[in-house]
Amino acid sequence: MRKFSLEHRKKLSIAKLGHTYNRNRKHTKESRKNMSLAHIGLELTKKQLHNLKTINIGRKHSKEFCEKIGLIHKGLKHSIKTKKKISSSKKGCITWNKGKEMSKVYREKVSKSLKGKIGINSRNWQGGKTSLIKRLRNSNKWKDWRGFVFVRDNYTCKICNKRGIIIHPHHLLPVAKFLQFIFETWNGVTLCKSCHIEIHKIMKMEEKCLMKLYQIQML
Numbered sequence: 001m002r003k004f005s006l007e008h009r010k011k012l013s014i015a016k017l018g019h020t021y022n023r024n025r026k027h028t029k030e031s032r033k034n035m036s037l038a039h040i041g042l043e044l045t046k047k048q049l050h051n052l053k054t055i056n057i058g059r060k061h062s063k064e065f066c067e068k069i070g071l072i073h074k075g076l077k078h079s080i081k082t083k084k085k086i087s088s089s090k091k092g093c094i095t096w097n098k099g100k101e102m103s104k105v106y107r108e109k110v111s112k113s114l115k116g117k118i119g120i121n122s123r124n125w126q127g128g129k130t131s132l133i134k135r136l137r138n139s140n141k142w143k144d145w146r147g148f149v150f151v152r153d154n155y156t157c158k159i160c161n162k163r164g165i166i167i168h169p170h171h172l173l174p175v176a177k178f179l180q181f182i183f184e185t186w187n188g189v190t191l192c193k194s195c196h197i198e199i200h201k202i203m204k205m206e207e208k209c210l211m212k213l214y215q216i217q218m219l
């Protein structure tokens, strides 16, 4: 291949500055394949690697480009495989804000920007994914109901009479079926963690038995 002198190449590059004849052209599929085949096994020189690493430092995307990227990624979700990959790569990493205290001004800014962004207005809104029960469980009304039940039962498990351990409020009539009684105080009872788990196991078993009986009866 013919090689031009450095001077000549400089002249050429100056002459080509501002030329746009290739801007909207695209390589054909075949030529792209050829190019990729030609590059297989080639190793980049140190200078090339350095150039690749530093070419984008300090550069910023234009607003249009950012918007385009945002549109492309809108509604896209990572697959479970990628999610696992991401989580495993981030294991053990310390987040940039760990242990750092935000300034008062910054906190005020954040709280101001998030004001009123609940439900549909929230940036994390996923089309009403959180079930109604979950949302009710996070409400102040739930906290009031739970507080009332705990105080009335003197923070004591109603099954094993233990006090001073982790306690849960339990619905006598299951919320999933009797949502209308969710905040009734007579429907709440204080249970310790282990008794609560046990009673839900029993309830599940009962339901299974009933379903089986029902199926047998109907056959």
Ligand SMILES: [Zn+2]
Pocket: 169, 170, 171, 196, 200
């Ligand atoms: Zn329960």
Ligand SMILES: [Zn+2]
Pocket: 157, 158, 159, 160, 161, 162, 191, 192, 193, 194, 195, 196
């Ligand atoms: Zn108990």
